[in-house]
Amino acid sequence: MSFSVTILGSGSAVPTNSRFPTSQFIECNNRHILIDCGEGTQFQLRKFNVKIQSIQIILISHLHGDHFFGLPGLLSTMHLLGRDKGLKIIGPEGLEKCVRTQLEIGHNKLDFELEFVALEKNSNTCIYKDKVLEIHTFPLNHRIQTQGYCIKEVQPELNMRKELVAQESIPLEVIHQLKAGKDCLDSTGMFWKFKKYTLPPKSLLSYAYCSDTKYDEGICKYIMGSTLLYHEATFIEKDAGRAKLTFHSTAEEAAKIALKSQVKKLLMGHISARYIDSKQHLLEAKTIFDNVIFAEDGMSINLRDI
Amino acid sequence: MSFSVTILGSGSAVPTNSRFPTSQFIECNNRHILIDCGEGTQFQLRKFNVKIQSIQIILISHLHGDHFFGLPGLLSTMHLLGRDKGLKIIGPEGLEKCVRTQLEIGHNKLDFELEFVALEKNSNTCIYKDKVLEIHTFPLNHRIQTQGYCIKEVQPELNMRKELVAQESIPLEVIHQLKAGKDCLDSTGMFWKFKKYTLPPKSLLSYAYCSDTKYDEGICKYIMGSTLLYHEATFIEKDAGRAKLTFHSTAEEAAKIALKSQVKKLLMGHISARYIDSKQHLLEAKTIFDNVIFAEDGMSINLRDI
Numbered sequence: 060m061s062f063s064v065t066i067l068g069s070g071s072a073v074p075t076n077s078r079f080p081t082s083q084f085i086e087c088n089n090r091h092i093l094i095d096c097g098e099g100t101q102f103q104l105r106k107f108n109v110k111i112q113s114i115q116i117i118l119i120s121h122l123h124g125d126h127f128f129g130l131p132g133l134l135s136t137m138h139l140l141g142r143d144k145g146l147k148i149i150g151p152e153g154l155e156k157c158v159r160t161q162l163e164i165g166h167n168k169l170d171f172e173l174e175f176v177a178l179e180k181n182s183n184t185c186i187y188k189d190k191v192l193e194i195h196t197f198p199l200n201h202r203i204q205t206q207g208y209c210i211k212e213v214q215p216e217l218n219m220r221k222e223l224v225a226q227e228s229i230p231l232e233v234i235h236q237l238k239a240g241k242d243c244l245d246s247t248g249m250f251w252k253f254k255k256y257t258l259p260p261k262s263l264l265s266y267a268y269c270s271d272t273k274y275d276e277g278i279c280k281y282i283m284g285s286t287l288l289y290h291e292a293t294f295i296e297k298d299a300g301r302a303k304l305t306f307h308s309t310a311e312e313a314a315k316i317a318l319k320s321q322v323k324k325l326l327m328g329h330i331s332a333r334y335i336d337s338k339q340h341l342l343e344a345k346t347i348f349d350n351v352i353f354a355e356d357g358m359s360i361n362l363r364d365i
Numbered sequence: 366m367s368f369s370v371t372i373l374g375s376g377s378a379v380p381t382n383s384r385f386p387t388s389q390f391i392e393c394n395n396r397h398i399l400i401d402c403g404e405g406t407q408f409q410l411r412k413f414n415v416k417i418q419s420i421q422i423i424l425i426s427h428l429h430g431d432h433f434f435g436l437p438g439l440l441s442t443m444h445l446l447g448r449d450k451g452l453k454i455i456g457p458e459g460l461e462k463c464v465r466t467q468l469e470i471g472h473n474k475l476d477f478e479l480e481f482v483a484l485e486k487n488s489n490t491c492i493y494k495d496k497v498l499e500i501h502t503f504p505l506n507h508r509i510q511t512q513g514y515c516i517k518e519v520q521p522e523l524n525m526r527k528e529l530v531a532q533e534s535i536p537l538e539v540i541h542q543l544k545a546g547k548d549c550l551d552s553t554g555m556f557w558k559f560k561k562y563t564l565p566p567k568s569l570l571s572y573a574y575c576s577d578t579k580y581d582e583g584i585c586k587y588i589m590g591s592t593l594l595y596h597e598a599t600f601i602e603k604d605a606g607r608a609k610l611t612f613h614s615t616a617e618e619a620a621k622i623a624l625k626s627q628v629k630k631l632l633m634g635h636i637s638a639r640y641i642d643s644k645q646h647l648l649e650a651k652t653i654f655d656n657v658i659f660a661e662d663g664m665s666i667n668l669r670d671i
Binding site for chain 2: 072073074075076079080098099101102105106122123124125127128129131132135136139140153154156157160161162164165166167202203
C-alpha cells in the first residue's frame with residue numbers, strides 16, 4: 060500500500076519558468092486524487108508521468124484562478140483521450156457553473172459524468188470515505204471561502220494471531236468482530252477480546268493540505284498529528300506585512316502551525332514569484348520546525364518514508 | 366520596422382510535452398498582437414521572452430478550448446503584474462461571457478479595461494486599422510464559427526525624391542498629396558504626378574492565419590499573395606478521412622491552399638498528438654509547395670527574411 064504526494068505546481072498566482080500554479084497529485088492506497096488544478100496542470104501531469112485517467116477525485120481549495128483555471132483543459136483532454144469513467148469534483152460553490160460555462164462555450168461534450176460536490180462556507184466534514192481512505196474538509200482563513208483537506212488512511216481489518224486461531228476454535232462471526240477491532244460475546248456467552256487475538260493495528264498515515272491561508276491556529280485541530288502537512292508559505296518575514304494584507308502566510312507562520320499541530324513533516328509551497336528561490340523560507344522555518352522542505356515542481360514525497 | 370511571428374503553441378487539442386495548444390505572438394511595426402490563447406500561453410510568453418504587457422490586441426479564431434482556455438490566466442497575470450493599459454479582444458460571440466464568468470468566479474477584478482469585439486458568423490471585414498497595419502477577418506470552414514485573420518502592413522507616406530524637391534519649389538499642400546500617393550492640381554492649375562516626385566512605395570508584408578479549417582478554396586481570395594500563410598495541417602494523407610470528419614486539413618491540403626493563394630511561404634501547424642514529428646507532413650506538403658516549414662514551439666519567423 061502506498062501513499063505519495065507529487066507536486067505539479069509549487070508557485071503562486073504569477074507563474075514562473077520553474078513553478079506552475081498550484082496542483083498536487085495524491086496516490087493513496089490505489090486511490091488517485093488531484094488537489095487544486097491551476098493552469099497547465101494537464102501539462103505537468105504528462106511531464107511527470109502521472110496517468111491522467113487514473114484521477115478519480117479532484118479537490119479544489121478555492122476559486123482563485125491559480126487554483127482552478129486548469130480544470131476545463133484537463134477535463135477536455137480526459138475526454139479526447141477516451142475517458143468514460145465518472146469524475147468527482149469537490150470544491151466551493153460556483154465551481155460547477157464556471158467549469159460548465161467554459162465547457163459549453165468551448166463546445167466540449169464530455170463522454171463521462173462530472174459529479175460536482177459544492178462545499179458550503181466553513182464546511183468541516185468528512186466528504187469521502189471508502190475502505191482505504193477518508194477525506195475531510197475544513198475551513199482555512201483566506202480572502203474568499205477556502206477549504207483545506209485532510210486525506211487519512213482508514214484502519215484495514217486487523218490480522219488475526221494465527222497461532223491462537225489454530226489453538227482455539229474461534230467461531231467465524233467472532234473472527235469478523237475481532238478483525239474489526241471489537242470485543243464480543245459469542246452465542247455460548249464466551250467473551251473474546253480483540254487485542255488478545257489480533258496483531259497490533261498498523262500506524263495510519265495522513266496528509267493535510269492548507270493553501271491558501273493566513274496564519275490561523277484555529278486550523279490546528281483539523282490537522283493535528285498529520286504525517287505530512289502542506290502549508291502555504293507565500294512570503295518571508297521581511298514581507299510579513301504583505302502576507303497579512305493578502306491573507307497569506309510567511310514561512311515562519313507555516314512552521315508555527317506545523318509545530319502546534321504536532322505533524323511529522325512540513326512541506327511548504329505557493330512561493331511568491333518575487334523570490335528567486337526558497338532558501339530564505341527554509342532558513343526562517345527551520346528556526347521553529349526542523350523537519351521541513353519546500354515544494355518544487357516534480358517533487359514526489361512518499362509518506363511511508365517520513 | 367519589423368514584422369515577426371513567434372510560435373507559442375504548435376500542437377492541437379491534446380497537448381504534448383513539446384507542443385502547447387495554439388497561440389502565436391505577432392510583432393508588426395511596433396504593434397503587438399496575440400493570435401489565439403490556448404492553455405499555458407502565459408507560460409510560453411515568459412519562456413520565449415515576450416513582454417506580456419506589450420500585447421495590445423488579442424485575436425481568437427474560435428471557441429474550442431485549445432484556442433482560448435489560456436485567456437483568463439493571462440489576463441489575471443497581466444493584472445497582477447500591474448497592467449493599467451486597456452486590451453482589445455476580438456473573437457466570435459460568446460467569448461466575452463466565458464472570460465468574464467471565469468474572471469468573476471475567480472474574483473479577479475482587473476485594473477485595466479477589456480474591450481471585446483464580437484464577430485458575427487462569416488464576418489469578412491477590416492476589424493482594425495491604424496497608420497502601420499490593418500487586420501482583416503474572414504470565415505474559415507470548421508465545425509463551429511471560426512475566423513481567419515490577415516495582418517497587413519499599410520503603405521507609409523512615400524518618400525520624396527530630394528533632388529526634385531530642391532530643384533522645384535513644391536507647395537507644402539502638394540507635398541502632402543504626393544506623399545500620400547495622390548496626383549494633384551495646385552492652386553495655379555499646375556498638375557503634379559506623385560510617381561515623378563516620390564520614391565517607389567516599399568513592398569508591403571502580410572501574414573495570414575488559418576486555424577482551424579477543412580480544405581476550402583473559398584478562403585484563397587482572402588489570403589491571396591500573403592508573404593506568410595499559417596495554415597493548419599493537423600493530419601497526414603493516411604488520415605485524410607479523419608481530417609474530413611473533424612473539419613481539419615492534411616498537410617497536402619494546406620500546401621494546395623498555399624499554391625492557389627500564391628503566398629510566398631507556408632507555415633504549417635496544429636499537428637495532431639498522434640504523430641511523433643512533422644517529417645511526413647513536410648514530405649507530403651513539399652510535393653505541392655516547396656517553401657514550407659512546420660511550426661515548433663519557440664520558433665520565430667521574420668517576414669522581412671522571406
